[in-house]
Amino acid sequence: MICYKVWETSKDNCVIIYDKNKFHLSESMNFGLAFNRNTHQYLKPCLVAKFISLIDKKSVVVGSIHHPGTRGSELSTIIEKANCLEDNLEKSFIPTIILGDFNHQANFFEKDLVNSNYTLIMPATGTMAGFEYGNNNMPIDGALTNDSSNVASTHY
Numbered sequence: 349m350i351c352y353k354v355w356e357t358s359k360d361n362c363v364i365i366y367d368k369n370k371f372h373l374s375e376s377m378n379f380g381l382a383f384n385r386n387t388h389q390y391l392k393p394c395l396v397a398k399f400i401s402l403i404d405k406k407s408v409v410v411g412s413i414h415h416p417g418t419r420g421s422e423l424s425t426i427i428e429k430a431n432c433l434e435d436n437l438e439k440s441f442i443p444t445i446i447l448g449d450f451n452h453q454a455n456f457f458e459k460d461l462v463n464s465n466y467t468l469i470m471p472a473t474g475t476m477a478g479f480e481y482g483n484n485n486m487p488i489d490g491a492l493t494n495d496s497s498n499v500a501s502t503h504y
Contacts, residue, residue, distance in 0.1 A: 350397060352378035354390045362395040362412035362448065371399040374407070377429055382416035392416045394426055396446065398433040409433050411446030413492075421452075423460040423468075426492065443495035453486050467496045 350373070351363040366373070376397035380390020396411040409430050415422055426446060434442050444466075450457070454470050461468060470490035 350376050352393045352395045354380040354393045360392055360414045362393045362414055364395060364397055364410055364412050370402055372402055374398040374400050375433060379429060381422045382418050396430045396433060407442045409442055409444040413446050413448035415450045417451035421457055421460050423457050427464060427466055446492040449489050451488055453488060465494050466492055468492050469496060
C-alpha cells in the first residue's frame with residue numbers, strides 16, 4: 349500500500365492498494381493540489397504510481413485523487429504528473445486510470461479534456477458528497493483515464 353496526505357493532521361488521504369505478488373511498484377509520485385497562499389499549504393492530496401505486471405510485464409499507471417472543490421480545475425496538473433511516469437524508452441501505450449473524489453460534476457472539467465487523450469467517467473447517479481460545494485447527491489466520484497475501453501459507466 350502507498351498513501352499520501354498533504355499535511356500530518358489532514359483528514360484527506362489518497363491510497364493505492366496493490367498485490368505485490370502480481371505487480372511491481374516501479375515509481376510513485378505524490379503532490380498537493382490547490383496551494384493556499386495564506387497558509388502556504390496545499391489543500392488536497394494526489395498520488396500516482398506506475399506498476400509493472402509480474403505476469404505479462406506490461407505497465408499501468410494508477411492514481412488516487414482528492415480534487416479540491418475550488419473554482420479552478422487541477423486536471424492539467426494531474427495529467428502532467430501521470431504522464432511523467434511514462435518511460436520514454438517504452439514505445440507502447442501505457443494505460444492510465446486515476447480514481448477518486450473530483451468534488452465537481454463532469455461538465456466542470458470539459459474544457460480541460462478537449463485537447464487531451466483522457467476521458468472523465470462518472471456514474472449516472474449521485475455519489476457521496478459533502479455540502480461544501482453544492483454537489484450534494486451529484487456524481488462527483490469517478491475515473492480519469494486514457495483507456496476507457498475497460499471502464500463501464502457513463503462517458504462525459
